[in-house]
Amino acid sequence: MxxxxxxxxxxxxxxxxxxxxxxxxxxxxxxxxxxxxxxxxxxxxxxxxxxxxxxxxxxxxxxxxxxxxxxxxxxxxxxxxxxxxxxxxxxxxxxxxxxxxxxxxxxxxxxxxxxxxxxxxxxxxxxxxxxxxxxFEIVTPHKKETADMLKIITAENSVSIHIRRGDYISNPNANAVHGTCNLDYYHRAIEIMREKVNHPVFFIFSDDIDWAKENLNIENTMYFVDFTDASTNYEDIKLMSSCKHNIIANSSFSWWGAWLNRNKNKNVIAPSRWFSTDMLNSKDIIPESWMKI
Missing domain, CATH: 3.40.50 (Rossmann fold)
Structure with missing residues (x-):
């Protein structure tokens, strides 16, 4: 066993x-x-x-x-x-x-x-x-908002963006180990996606969605997924994995959103620095087919 x-x-x-x-x-x-x-x-x-x-x-x-x-x-x-x-x-x-x-x-x-x-x-x-x-197929019925968003995601050249903050910011111990991806990382990743994807539409996921709304400005069409919470975060996994391309944070949560994406031509961008400390070796975390910046 x-x-x-x-x-x-x-x-x-x-x-x-x-x-x-x-x-x-x-x-x-x-x-x-x-x-x-x-x-x-x-x-x-x-x-x-x-x-x-x-x-x-x-x-x-x-x-x-x-x-x-x-x-x-x-x-x-x-x-x-x-x-x-x-x-x-x-x-x-x-x-x-x-x-x-x-x-x-x-x-x-x-x-x-x-x-x-x-x-x-x-x-x-x-x-x-x-x-x-x-x-990892979800068996719990989706909320109506999730089902409606899935229709939009599947109809567009959708790109998920995950911004992880939460305890990475509020917990000093977590911050010392993980840190957070800065805005420069996201701006660079967005520009790369705009070069690789025709008319991309961005879908933003975050445990601090208000911060994302205040700080993330994208010229393309974008949707903030603000109707889920910790009790239904598995629906975020479903939505992210349904996008055609993914920009992930240094987070196992958005890692799975990208990995479960079945698009054979997907572009996935991940941070080259997964931890803020050099004591942890992260070289096996990011799949070789993903782009690290």
Whole structure:
């Protein structure tokens, strides 16, 4: 069995799930999602329930049964005090040591492996991208505003722009690690898109949409997506991935919006500096086909 610890925002959860799903397919083993850390995590909540995911989820030590894992197997794994936390008794830990892709993950023969980390590289799951893309189809019904915006996006040479601020600004620790993409980055990216795309229409997504409205001036037609919030951020993923091209922030959230974009001729622009600190190596995060500026 492959189990994975889920933590962080939606983008992080998607990376963790995608890697665990790829490993479970590689090993032909069942998949178990451990979402219990969200029980005491105020910043984010478990958000994968909105996707087409068929896996057992452990919450408050109570597993939810699905078709892939018989209940008696899960009950056996969890029959002792707190089986998933006693990793050395049932699961063997795999702790991500750094952000670089580790090909050894797929070579290990440990039984009942438990993944802990962020796994921010498509190299972990690119082989199984068809399955991953299917799993990340949204099953929760869209809001009317989202459905209406999707019609506009699909009818235009749409370019998504994601501006991540939020805790990157308000939290000193997050700011020290991540920083934010400045306006110069976005202006340069917009100019590149205007050169590459005929009559681009820009769709702006942000966790600080008022700041974006005040600071982002584009001559082309643009739409500010201001009708979603943290509780429906999965709809932003849908909208961004439906755009034909993408300008992303240094954020796993817009990374997934661009990666799930099925346009074979898409242009994706990403910041060349993913972290504000040189202590973290981000070379495996951005796919080679994307442009870094």
């Amino acid at each position: 492959v189990a994975v610890e889920l933590i962080g925002g939606l983008g992080n959860q998607m990376f963790q799930y995608a890697t665990a799903k790829a490993l479970s397919l590689h090993r032909n083993e069942a998949l178990l999602l451990d979402s219990r850390l969200f029980d005491n995590y105020k910043l984010h909540s478990y958000s994968l329930k909105h996707f087409n995911i068929d896996a057992s989820v452990v919450k408050n030590d109570v597993p939810l049964k699905d078709r892939s894992i018989p209940k008696k197997i899960i009950d056996k794994l969890l029959e002792k005090a707190d089986a998933l936390t006693l990793h050395n008794r049932i699961f063997k830990n795999y702790q991500e040591k750094e952000l670089l892709f580790d090909e050894n993950l797929f070579k290990t023969n440990k039984k009942n492996i438990y993944l802990k980390g962020y796994f921010q590289s498509e190299k972990y799951f690119l082989k199984y991208q068809d399955e991953i893309r299917k799993d």
